[in-house]
Each structure stands twice: as C-alpha cells, then as structure tokens.
Amino acid sequence: MAEFLALYLPSWLAYLVAGLVHCALLLLIPFAGAMFFVWVERKVSARIQDRLGPTRVGGRFGWLQLLADGLKLINKEDVMPKDADALLFRMAPYVSFCASFTALLALPFSQGWVPQHMNVGVFFILAVLGLEVFGVILGGYSSASKWSLFGAMREAAQVVSYEVPLGLCVVVPVMIAGSMDLVTIASMQAGLFTNWFIFHDPFTFITFWVYFTCAVASVNRAPFDLAEAESELVAGFHTEYSGFRWLAFYMAEYGSMFAVSGLAAILFFGGWNGPLPVAELLRLTHDTGPVAGYLGNLLGLFNFVFKCVAGVTVMIWVRWTLPRLRIDQVLKTCLKYCTPLAAGAFLGAAVWTLYLPGGVGLRSRPYVEVLERAPQNARQPSTSAAPDRIAAKPQPILRAGGINPPE
C-alpha cells in the first residue's frame, strides 16, 4: 500500500498513512470486537439466566445498547483515589490494552493477510499475552485499595502459572507442523476438515481441551475470574477505575479473548480453511487471478473470524454456566491437572509424529505434499562442504523442519 500511495504523496507521508491505516484496521478489532462481544455476552448471559437482556435501545435486539454504553463511559467523570500513584494509575489500562493489541500483530487472518509476518509468530503471541499482567499489577497497586491489591496479586499469580501449560500445549501443533510460523501452520491444514490438527491424533485432541482451559485461565475469564470476582472483591484490580480507563481494561480483556481464540483456530482448527475447500472448488485462488485470489482470501477471513467468534462465545457460555474457582483450586488445576496432561499429550504427540507422521484418518495430504515438494521449494544446500555430523542426524528432526537432509 505504501508504494501505491507513494505515487500520489511524498514518500514519507505515504508510509505514514499506510502505517496508520493498518493500525486503524487492527484497532478496529478491540474496539468493534469489544462492542460486539459485550452485546453477545449480555444476550447470552440473559438467556442462560432466563431473561431477555437489552431489548430497548435499537429495536428488538438492543443493537445500539453498546453505543449508548460507550457514550456513557466516555462521558463519565474522571475520578482517581487520593492516595493513588497518579502516573501508574493512568498508565495501567493502556499497558494492558497495548499488550492485548500487540498480540493481534502476528495473527494471520487469511492466507498471507498478516500484519507482520514473523517466523516466530507463535512465540511472539505467547510472549506478548504474558505482558498483560503488567497492567493488572500496576492498576491494582496504584489504586491504593486493598481489594485492588488482592485482586491484582491473585491475577498475576494465575496468569503467570498458566503460561507454563499454555506453552506446552502450543508446542504440540508447532511440532506437528514443524514451524512456528502461523501462516505455515494454518496452510498445512488446507483441504478437508480432517486435515485439521485437532483430528491429527488423539493427543492433539486432548491438547486442544487443555489449551482451551489454560487460555480461559490466562485471560481471567470465569470460572477463573477471581481477580475480578464481583461478589467477593468488589471488582478486583479495576475497582477504582471508571469511564474510559475501565473501557480500556475491558477492551483489553475482549481483545485477548479474541487473540487466544484466534490462536486456537489457527493451531487446531485450520485457521482460515473451512471444513470443505470451497475456495479451491470455486477456483477462487491466486492461480485464477488477483481478484479471485482476493475473494478466496476474503472467504478465508470470514472463516477465521467465525471461528474466533465461536471461541469467544463458548468462553462466554462457560462463564455463565460454571461456578467460580477459589485461588487454591485454580493453582491446583494448573499444577496438578493441566501441566501433567499437557506434558503427557506432548510426549504422546511426539511419539505419534515420529512413527505415524501422517496422522489418522483420510486426508487429502497437503502435509505430505509439502514434505515431498520440499526439495523444489528450499533450494539445495551446497552439500560438498557439509560435515558428516549433519548427514548423520536422525531423519525426523530434519524432515519436520522442512529442510532437506543432504543426500
């Protein structure tokens, strides 16, 4: 886009505008997504509790309730406790929001449609999601209130503990795909839905459920939401926040939910690939032409967003169904159940990949095609100078990585 604008604007301005446009598009996700998810939450929670939810503003379904809420929050008075640390109190919501927003930088929404294509996409998202705890700690501390501090401590302990099983769960699809690049991982699941990694082997199936539990815990949603336990701690770390700062925390929470759902969709559910390869059947690929390729990508985008929304909806559903866990139960779940399960599933998936690399079930096998065409893709290393050590490496390690072992 920058080169396109450079034809009409001075080149420094072109890059600036292109960057701002991309930022605005990404910012839409926490803003508009939070609005939409708040509406979904209120409606779903209402139905589960046998009532209707917002029905007045904007017609029968209360569409514009979100707009009314947003306007109200922006107009609220800006209060801060007297003993609060002013700088940290003001900065805390934005730290959380930035962490949640940065995770969307590496998330591919369709084939090649990723804001920053990183080789270590998975690793980057894990790293950044763990930074959200800073906003929580700073907010809790700077509010000069004991409820906030308790909530912040609990939440920090919870998020930090759940990073371990989360990382272990994420490693399983990375190992199956052989790359940390999210675009590659999702490309490998193209074709029928049986290609999705969740159906690759039973251990990956287990891994998905453990991942989902850990993801819900690490974004502090019920049943793990004792940091914001409304009935116990007033509102936990964001007790003293109101108005736009509270909105920033809220958007950070929904943005993170969207990000972890997106990560689950890419790692386990094929990302932008639908259950049937409709785009290929309709010839909407890049082979046909740029417009058809764009439409095919758009279809992938809808698939991906649908999966993310489904993930967030399941999180909302779980929130209003299960009772809240105590902090000792939360940590017990992490250390005694999730981590051993994740480690066991990792071991099982590793052994399975070693001896049955194609997974189970019928698949149209892009996975094997990628491996078979690897010699044509990656140009051959000059094997004349390669020492024997490298040639003696066991096969599976190099094969999974997509590098052709020197013959």
Add this chain to the structure above:
Amino acid sequence: MEPINWHTFFFLLFSLVACAFAVAVLISTNIVRMAFYLTLSLGATSGLFFLAGADFVGAMQLLIYVGGTLVLLIFGVMLTAQGPFISMKTAGGEWVLATIVGGALLALLLQTAFSVNDWHGPAAATPSHFGAREASSDPLTQPFTPATETASVRTASVTRGAKPAGEPSPWSEEAPRTATRLGMGLLGARVDLLEQHDDTLRHGMSGYLLPFEIVSVHLLVVLVGAAYLARAKRRARN
C-alpha cells in the same frame, strides 16, 4: 524533500525511549516507578531487536525479561515497598562513584563499537517492504514456501502499486527462517556456517548442544530447589 528512512526513524525512537527511561530509573526516587520505567526501557530494547531482524531474540526478550524477570521484580518491589523504601534518595557521593563506573563502562563500549570496521548484518534478507531480497545461496535465508503457494507465487501478477511484474503477490511474502538456524545450532548443527571452508574455524562448528544441556539441567535443579524451599512445613504437634 528527501524521503524519511523509516528504519532510522524507528531506530532513533526506540533507542531514545530505551535510554530516556533508563535515565529515568536512575533519577526517579519512587521504587515502584523505577520498576515501571525499567519495563518500558526493556520493551524498547526488544523493539530494537525486532528492527534488526532478530524476531526470535526480540520475542525472547519480551517473554523472559519483561514478562518474567520484571514481573518478579515488580512483585517484590510492590510487596516490600514500605517506609524507607518508597522514596529512595541517592547521596551525592554515590552519584559521583556511579558516574565514574558507568562512564568508564560507556567509554569502553563506545571505543569497542567504533573500532569495528565493517558492521554488517547476517546474510539473510530482512522481511521487507523496503527492498528486494538478496539472492543468497543459503537455503535457510530463502523464505519457506509451502507447496500450496508455489504456483501462486509464480503466476500472480500484481497490478497495484509500483511493483515490477514478476514479483510475487504481496500476500505470499514469507518470513526468513530465523528460528531454524537457532534451533539447529542449539541441537549441535551450525547450519548457518555450512559453507565454512576454513578448517580452523570449522572446528568451532559443533554448535551449542552441551551448553544447552547444562542450562536445562541447571534449570531443573533450580525448579526442584524452589519447590523444596516453598513446601509447606509440617509442624510437629504434641
């Protein structure tokens, strides 16, 4: 008006943020704020890593330094920030001593940095909108192209913008595989030096498997020790 080099701009921005907040850590007297400024400074450092094309190290900096070490630091600082530690003022003599030590280190680093004749980046192409990819013969520096995209890369002709015909479509750009060399190096195979012809230097190509194992065992010992130290001690009841 000559075009702004955005790479330089962001480099200056990140460096300025890192240095300014590091100085703020020195000057500030509130210990919790010091920890917060350190967070921002280290975050800007990771930004510098990303600018240099080292994605893995940048993400590692965020994960371990900012997300691990600093969380621990802030926890400790917050829970122990009582009384005399909330406002820490440094005495004049300590300023002088610190300036001498810090200044000496800075002078040493500057002299070392400017004594290198030719700084150059790795042979890999950076993921770029900024320029063409160099045709390096090292396969690891070439982007990894899955089979499903090979055809699209060759046949897509982009009409938007000023890209010359024959360049792949903007959506099939790949990222150079920075993590592969690191992983293989940790396993003992320095695949980034496959074309090393000098025999003396070839002896150093054994990779980092032994240090990796040593560090792993070390971390395991640390974990076991921490769990032991944190166990609930049962008191003997009469």
